[in-house]
Amino acid sequence: MKINTESCVISGKQTVSVSHQEIEWNNKGTLLKISRGGICGSDLHYYQEGRVGNFAVKAPMILGHEVIGTVVHTDSPELHEGQTVAINPSKPCGHCKYCLSQEENQCTTMRFFGSAMYFPHVDGGFTRFKTVDCAQCVPYPAEADEKVMVFAEPLAVAIHAAHEAGDLQGKRVFISGVGPIGCLIASAVKTLGAAEIVCADVSPRSLSLAAQMGADTLVNPLHDSLDGWKEEKGYFDISFEASGHPSSVTTCLEVTRAKGTMVQVGMGGAVPEFPMMMLIAKEISLKGSFRFTTEFNTAVSWLANKVINPLPLLSAEYAFTDLEQALIFAGDKTQAAKVQLVF
The missing domain is CATH 3.40.50.720 (NAD(P)-binding Rossmann-like Domain)
Structure with a gap:
């Protein structure tokens, strides 16, 4: 199955665009329709400076690691079409000494959404459709507020x-x-x-x-x-x-x-x-303290069950096609805390 999609892409010299791409689902993993994403400090660094620390953007890369979505197709018996899920942006290898000790955040070859650490870069989740490993999908009740659930990743941190x-x-x-x-x-x-x-x-x-x-x-x-x-x-x-x-x-x-x-x-x-x-x-x-392990699931549970309310931190929402305006506003710390993109 091939799907035409649109993605929020950053290229060299700090340029951003919404580009049309084609993705393919080969009956492996889970194909998701992204519904919402939060802009993080690392997304801002890539936009403002073209790098995060030593990791510079060398080729067009899709931003975003705070995303939620809906299952379109899946090969997992534990997921079903139409299910709402928070997406864990971490993809550890599963076999290094840290993964085997349940310390996956220290994985020596971690593939994390929207990162220029490796080349080719690891694309992020600011795209209308994305295929992920089934293990990266953490279901939550359909009646939960999307604006709340997209806080799962920063809350996990x-x-x-x-x-x-x-x-x-x-x-x-x-x-x-x-x-x-x-x-x-x-x-x-x-x-x-x-x-x-x-x-x-x-x-x-x-x-x-x-x-x-x-x-x-x-x-x-x-x-x-x-x-x-x-x-x-x-x-x-x-x-x-x-x-x-x-x-x-x-x-x-x-x-x-x-x-x-x-x-x-x-x-x-x-x-x-x-x-x-x-x-x-x-x-x-x-x-x-670096990223998270099982805390991502805990964060999804806390948010779905209204243990905490993160909405005071939500400063603005933008259509994903207005990516650059969203990044500019998010970078103004006199006005913005968290900014979300709606897909």
Whole structure:
């Protein structure tokens, strides 16, 4: 079966277009009709800079890894035509040492939607139709709100970060940087039993969203003092750094109590003067958090069952044919948190 489709494509020199393509389904995997997609920071980096880190766009590539859709055809007995599914953008190899240890996010040959890590690049989900492995399809009830369900991937990132922190029941939590991921971490740790959640950001708009997503106290480091939380070797049991800014890394170490845990979620460059002695002397456990494993299924369940409401983060919706306008708006952080494309 061959289907003509339209895809949101980025090419060299940061140009984007909606191109017509033909895809083929050979009775293998699952053919999906994409209904909605969320624009992520990596999509913006590809559009604004033509790369994410060291991975530059060398050929036209379809963007998007936060997508949901409907089953058109499938070879899986566990799926059926017309079924609504969230699409896990991860495609691990299944046989490396990490996959065999249920640590699939560390797969040595991970194929992740919309990534220029490999050449040829791995196309993403901003396309009207896409064929995926059946295992990448996580069903959800047809009556669930599409606007909510498309948050499955970023929520999975947040839940994984929360799990990396360990037991959150009754814990005092600090989150530095409350873009969409930081806000979703606030909701995740609240759901998992955190007793107190303090969020810090230099954006009043972001802080306002954090309040709607579960924060108890809001702090703007440009105006508010954090000194009280730094006394006696720190106050918080757990901190999450979700901005990637060097000063934010230092702040998290300062306010985390001795023997506490800091989870690094934000992606940034080098921290020139990393406070190594503070980390050592306070015996802080520093953990990285990268993507997710089983948390994708958890995120779909939470959203379908209205455990959390991510809609305060939805800033705008655009038809997928207005891709460039959507990317421009999403890149304006004075206005936008999450922007969704409708297919």
